[in-house]
Amino acid sequence: MIDQAMQSVLGWWQLLPGGWRLLLWNTGKILLVMIPLMLAVAYYTLAERKVIGFMQVRLGPNRVGYHGLLQPFADAIKLMFKEVILPTNADRFLFLSAPVLVLGPSLAAWVVIPFDEGLSIANIDAGLLYILAVSSVTVYGVILAGWASNSKYAFLGAMRSAAQMVAYEIAMGFALVGVLMISGSLNLGHIVHSQNGGILHWHLLPLLPLFFVYMISGIAETNRAPFDVVEGESEIVAGFHVEYSGITFAMFFLAEYANMILISALIAIMFLGGWLSPLQGIVPDSVFAIPVIGLLLGHGIHWLIFKTAFFMFNYLWFRATFPRYRYDQIMRLGWKVFLPITIVWLVIEGLAAYFKLPPWFN
Amino acid sequence: MKRRLISWLKSFFFWELFQGLRVTGRYFFARKFTIRFPEERTPKSPRYRGLHALRRYPNGEERCIACKLCEAVCPALAITIDSEEREDGTRRTTRYDIDLFKCVYCGFCEEACPVDAVVLTRFHDFHFEERGQQVIRKLDLLKLGDRFEEEIATDRQTESKYR
Amino acid sequence: MSFVQVIFYLFAVMMLVAALRVITVRNPVHAALFLVLTFICTSVLWLMLEAEFLAIVLVLVYVGAVMVLFLFVVMLLNINIESLREGFVQYVPVGILIALALFVQMIIIVGPNHFGLQDSVLTIGPNYFAQKNFAYPAPAAAEYSNTEMLGRAIFTDYLYPFEIAAVILLVAIIAAISLALRKRTDTKRQNPAQQIQVRKQDRLRIVKMEAEE
Numbered sequence: 001m002i003d004q005a006m007q008s009v010l011g012w013w014q015l016l017p018g019g020w021r022l023l024l025w026n027t028g029k030i031l032l033v034m035i036p037l038m039l040a041v042a043y044y045t046l047a048e049r050k051v052i053g054f055m056q057v058r059l060g061p062n063r064v065g066y067h068g069l070l071q072p073f074a075d076a077i078k079l080m081f082k083e084v085i086l087p088t089n090a091d092r093f094l095f096l097s098a099p100v101l102v103l104g105p106s107l108a109a110w111v112v113i114p115f116d117e118g119l120s121i122a123n124i125d126a127g128l129l130y131i132l133a134v135s136s137v138t139v140y141g142v143i144l145a146g147w148a149s150n151s152k153y154a155f156l157g158a159m160r161s162a163a164q165m166v167a168y169e170i171a172m173g174f175a176l177v178g179v180l181m182i183s184g185s186l187n188l189g190h191i192v193h194s195q196n197g198g199i200l201h202w203h204l205l206p207l208l209p210l211f212f213v214y215m216i217s218g219i220a221e222t223n224r225a226p227f228d229v230v231e232g233e234s235e236i237v238a239g240f241h242v243e244y245s246g247i248t249f250a251m252f253f254l255a256e257y258a259n260m261i262l263i264s265a266l267i268a269i270m271f272l273g274g275w276l277s278p279l280q281g282i283v284p285d286s287v288f289a290i291p292v293i294g295l296l297l298g299h300g301i302h303w304l305i306f307k308t309a310f311f312m313f314n315y316l317w318f319r320a321t322f323p324r325y326r327y328d329q330i331m332r333l334g335w336k337v338f339l340p341i342t343i344v345w346l347v348i349e350g351l352a353a354y355f356k357l358p359p360w361f362n
Numbered sequence: 363m364k365r366r367l368i369s370w371l372k373s374f375f376f377w378e379l380f381q382g383l384r385v386t387g388r389y390f391f392a393r394k395f396t397i398r399f400p401e402e403r404t405p406k407s408p409r410y411r412g413l414h415a416l417r418r419y420p421n422g423e424e425r426c427i428a429c430k431l432c433e434a435v436c437p438a439l440a441i442t443i444d445s446e447e448r449e450d451g452t453r454r455t456t457r458y459d460i461d462l463f464k465c466v467y468c469g470f471c472e473e474a475c476p477v478d479a480v481v482l483t484r485f486h487d488f489h490f491e492e493r494g495q496q497v498i499r500k501l502d503l504l505k506l507g508d509r510f511e512e513e514i515a516t517d518r519q520t521e522s523k524y525r
Numbered sequence: 526m527s528f529v530q531v532i533f534y535l536f537a538v539m540m541l542v543a544a545l546r547v548i549t550v551r552n553p554v555h556a557a558l559f560l561v562l563t564f565i566c567t568s569v570l571w572l573m574l575e576a577e578f579l580a581i582v583l584v585l586v587y588v589g590a591v592m593v594l595f596l597f598v599v600m601l602l603n604i605n606i607e608s609l610r611e612g613f614v615q616y617v618p619v620g621i622l623i624a625l626a627l628f629v630q631m632i633i634i635v636g637p638n639h640f641g642l643q644d645s646v647l648t649i650g651p652n653y654f655a656q657k658n659f660a661y662p663a664p665a666a667a668e669y670s671n672t673e674m675l676g677r678a679i680f681t682d683y684l685y686p687f688e689i690a691a692v693i694l695l696v697a698i699i700a701a702i703s704l705a706l707r708k709r710t711d712t713k714r715q716n717p718a719q720q721i722q723v724r725k726q727d728r729l730r731i732v733k734m735e736a737e738e
Contacts (some may be wrong), residue, residue, distance in 0.1 A: 008631075054390050054394070055386040058395065094558075125672065147554060159601070186672060317383060321383050
C-alpha cells in the first residue's frame with residue numbers, strides 16, 4: 001500500500017520536467033525554513049513580553065491559553081482583521097510596499113544560513129557578503145515607510161534609522177572582515193568548519209572585541225533597545241511606522257523579530273561555532289559514539305538553536321535593563337568607538353596571522 | 363591617574379553594564395507580585411468609595427427622606443432628586459438618579475446624609491454596555507443596597523468610632 | 526527561449542525602463558528609487574555573468590549606502606525638479622554627443638574581442654551582430670571563485686591603479702571632513718565620562734564649626 005503510494009509519487013516526481021523539479025524542491029526547502037522561523041518569530045514576541053515581565057516582577061500575558069501560550073495567535077488574528085489605514089496624501093504604492101521591503105530582505109538572508117553540516121537552502125561562496133548586502137537593503141523599507149506616510153514623526157524616525165543603520169552597518173562589516181581573515185572564507189559553512197576542534201578554536205576568543213562590537217552593532221542595526229531612538233515612543237510616538245496599522249504594521253513587527261533571530265544566528269555561526277558542540281575536546285570522543293547521548297552531545301542543529309536562543313534572550317535582557325541612548329551618543333559610539341576598535345583589532349589580527357599564532361592562525 | 367585608568371578599564375569591559383544586567387537577572391527569578399485579578403483581589407479598606415447604593419431600614423422601609431442634602435453637597439452635580447408626599451404622609455423620592463460619569467466618588471453625599479441612606483460601597487468593578495446606563499436609577503440603587511447590606515453595615519460599624 | 530534567457534530579458538527590460546524613468550519621473554524621490562531598481566537589475570545581470578562578487582558589492586555599496594544617502598539628501602532638501610528641467614532641449618545635443626562618446630569607449634574597452642569572441646574591433650560591419658560574435662562564453666569550472674580571481678587581479682596586475690584610486694578616495698574623505706569640521710568655542714557641553722568620575726572628596730568640604738549661641 002505505502003509502497004505503491006511511494007511508487008506513484010516518485011513516478012510523478014520523475015515525470016516532472018527538470019526545471020519544475022528544481023523549483024518544487026527549492027520551494028519545499030524554503031518552506032521548511034520559513035515555517036519554523038515564523039513560528040519562532042511568533043513565540044519570540046510572547047517570550048519578549050514574558051521575559052521583560054518577569055524582570056519587572058510581573059507575569060506578562062497569561063490569559064490566552066495555558067500561561068498565555070496562544071497569545072501570539074490571538075495577536076496575529078487581531079492584526080490581520082484590523083483596517084489598513086492610508087494617511088491623506090500618502091504615497092499609496094510606496095506606503096504599501098515599504099512593509100514588504102522590510103520583511104523581504106530579513107527573510108531572504110536566511111537562504112545562506114547553514115543549520116548543520118551541509119544543511120542550508122543555498123551554499124553560496126560569498127555568503128557573508130550576501131548577508132551584508134541583503135541586510136543593507138532593509139534600510140529602504142524603513143526610509144520609504146517614513147517618507148511615504150506623509151507624517152513628521154514617521155519622517156523623523158526614518159531619518160534617524162537610516163543614519164543609524166548605515167553607521168552601524170560599517171562597524172558590522174569591519175567586524176565581519178575579522179571573521180573573514182581568521183577563517184579565510186566568505187562561505188558560512190567554511191566559517192563554521194574553521195572553528196572545528198573544541199571550544200578554544202571558536203572565533204570567540206581571538207575576536208573577543210569584534211564579537212562585542214558585532215553583538216552591540218547588531219542590536220543597533222535591528223533598532224532595538226537601548227538603541228531604539230528610531231521608534232522612541234516617548235519622543236516620536238512610534239517612529240517610522242506610526243501611520244501603519246493592521247497587517248502592514250504586523251509585517252514591520254515580523255521583520256524586526258526575524259532580523260533579531262537572524263543576527264543571533266549569525267553571531268552563533270561566526271563567533272560560537274554554529275552547530276559545533278562545545279564539548280568537543282573536553283569529553284573523550286568515545287562518548288559521541290553512544291547512541292542517544294552521543295547524538296545529544298555531539299555536533300548538530302540543536303547546538304545552533306541553543307546558541308541562537310541565548311543571544312535572542314540577551315536582546316530581551318538588554319531591553320529590560322538599559323535606558324535608551326541619546327541620538328548623538330549612538331552616532332558617537334558607532335563612528336568614534338566601534339570603528340576604531342575594529343580597525344585596531346584587524347591590525348592585531350593581521351600580526352597574529354603573520355606570526356601564525358596557534359591554535360587559530362596555523 | 364589611577365582612577366582614570368580604572369574607570370577606563372571599567373567602561374572597556376562593560377563593568378557597569380554587567381552590574382545592571384545582574385540586577386534585572388536577579389529579578390527575573392524573583393517572586394512575582396502580579397495579582398491575577400478576577401480570581402484574586404487586593405484587600406480593600408472598609409472606607410473604600412466604590413459604587414453608590416441606597417439603604418433600607420431593617421423593616422424594609424427605605425431610609426431616604428428626600429432631604430436633598432446630597433444633591434446640594436455634590437460637587438459634580440451628579441445627583442438629581444424629585445420628591446412628593448406618599449399616601450402615609452411621609453416625603454419620599456420619586457426619582458433618585460446618579461450620573462456615574464459626573465460622579466467623582468468623593469463620598470460627600472454619604473457624609474451629608476442625615477439618615478445614612480446613600481452610601482458608597484466597596485463594589486468597584488462595574489461596567490455599562492449601552493449609552494444611558496451610566497445614570498443609575500433609584501430602584502437599581504436600592505437593589506444594590508439590598509445586595510451589599512451586610513457588607514455596608516459591618517463597614518459602617520467598624521468605622522463608626524472615627525466618624 | 527530558455528529559462529535563463531527569460532530572466533535575462535526580464536531584468537534587462539526592467540533595467541532599461543527604470544533607467545529611463547530615472548530621468549523622466551517628476552518626483553525626485555521616485556527618481557532615486559528607480560535608480561535603485563536599475564542597480565538591482567544590473568546586479569541580477571551580473572550574477573548571471575557569474576560575477577557574483579561584483580553583483581553583491583554593487584548592492585552592498587551602491588544600493589545599501591550611496592543611494593541611501595542620496596535619498597536622504599533628496600528627501601531633506603525638497604528639490605524643485607522643474608527648475609532643473611529648464612533648458613532641457615538646449616542641452617540635448619551635447620548630452621547625445623557625450624552618450625555616444627561613452628558608448629564607443631565602452632565598445633572599444635569591453636567589446637567582445639576582449640573575451641576571445643572576435644578577432645578585433647575593426648571587424649565592425651554588417652556581420653558584427655552575428656551569432657558567433659556574441660556566443661556564450663564557456664561556463665566557469667565548479668570550484669572557480671570569482672571573489673578570489675578578482676582579489677588576485679586587483680592585488681597583482683592592477684595594484685597601482687587600485688592603490689591610487691584608494692588614496693584619491695581617502696583624500697576626498699579628508700577634504701570633506703575638514704570642510705565640515707569646525708570647533709565651536711561658545712557652546713557649553715557636558716562630559717558624562719568626567720561627570721560620573723567625580724567623587725565626594727572632589728566637591729564637598731566638611732567644615733567643623735562652633736555651634737552658635
